[in-house]
Amino acid sequence: MADPGDSPQTPSYGAVDHDREETGIARRRTGLHRGLGSRQVSMIAIGGTIGTGLFLGTGKSLAEGGPASMLLAYALVGTIVYLTLLLLGEMATQYPVAGSFSAYTSRFFSPSYAFAISWNYWLNDAVSVASDLTAAQLVLQFWTAEYTWVVSLVFWVFLVSMNAAHVKAYGELEYWLSFLKVASIIAFIISGVFLNIHADIGFSNWSIPGAPFVGGFGGFARVFVTASFAYGGTESLGITAGETKNPSKNMPRVVKFVFWRILLFYVLSILVIGLNVPWNYPNLSNRTTTTSPFTIVFEQAGLSFAASFMNTVILTSVLSAGNHALFAGTRVLYGLSVANPPQAPALFSWTTTGGVPLPALLLTSSVSVLCFGTSFIGSGALWGWLQNIVGVSNQIAWLSIGLASWRFRKAWIRQGRSLSELKFHTSWTWPYGPAFVIVAVSILIVVQGWSSILPKFSAVDFLSFYIEIPIVVMMYLGWRLLKRQPATDCLPSSSDPLLRLRGNHTDTDRESRRYIWLWDLVDLQAVDLNSDQYDDEDEDKPDERQHTRNSGLWRRVYHYLA
Known part of the structure; x- marks a missing residue:
């Protein structure tokens, strides 16, 4: 029997003709490969979320909203994302296809809306790469302010090279970078707690002038988009489903356990930051720079070497986050190109023999040229604007997952299917889970730009908060105009x-x-x-857990922690 990884993984809403010729030249399309194991998928989920949003975004959140606003906003958004991840995991386990939530939105909700949010999410990932490369310049300013653009160029070349290799190379790089970040965050939490007790800081930074809620409601609302930027990436678990071994077993395991680790890291890290770093710390966040609270904590303790080491870890986290965003954006564009009807030029469905959609990779990476605008705008200002755009785009993605899940469950029940037939589901999320996600995210999208309107209107900030909405509406209407003839399966x-x-x-x-x-x-x-339901093959069933049973004790401990 052929390896399922050697067959193309297409979105659930259509098939693709793999013998089609483009511009008279027959192009070989081998499709995506199932080369990611549960160990790598778990770390990809962590690595895609623990990045610049946590290491740098918390500095911006603390300066704009204060310690209490930051803690509450990140906890609330974390709750929303956890529910969203459960809803997505249910669909991704049942239908592990390329295209992620956009495929499910097209299949169960609206093809035109799916077209709009798919391109919006591709833009989200492409802009995220530019945002991460811009963040690299901010991190480098800890040591020098000269020629910081060079690090962006070097990182860009490295990311494109790694993503042009086999998917296993991407997975292994992401695994080790994420492992380094997790270990460093644990060390930071322990050191931060020790510093707070040893220096008798306590909650004193919560009672300084302006704290704990800086900027009132406007400051509190503004933190939501930063938190959404920080949590962005968890929804790309659905993208990795198309290249995951034995998805019916690995996807539920990842969904159940990975997010709790992420939430734990975020809540504890943010609490430690809010306790030890005052919201008005010099150069915490301004137009030209943003300083990571993770390095500030070590600087305050007089541990300059530890601060430099942490800054190095943050620089690798920037690389990891950019690696993750470039991978996800490439797969979204590939999914659009193999849809039926195609929603992107057929060129982007071409893959190398290693299963890499090379044209999609090159177009996604080209948007990163935005990172070189720091010379004209300022690194801090540009990164803040890009962060707002990505954060709102993440929220639109979560909203779409809620809509798709709501329609999927109703279709499943209406056609007389039993919930026990689902490969993975959580009964307590229905019927209120999708409704909560839809309503909560809609409220966040509307209110988080409050500070850009009152007390003084800022056109640039307003656009960074709300420009995604007209883009999605225009793309939706544009696709409706192009596809006037409705499909028969869309008849309600x-x-x-x-x-x-x-x-x-x-x-x-x-x-x-x-x-x-x-x-x-x-x-x-x-x-x-x-x-598109995936039936596990015999060669899929063994995984890393079987290997650990036959290994020594240290291998078992390592695998559990990883």
């Missing part, structure tokens, strides 16, 4: 709750088509629930 049944909100227009074909053109909703009764 008379029992559809969204149809009843507008009245029953299914009496005539003309009225049905008018409804579909306006709303583009998938019919839950007709949607295919069987395609």
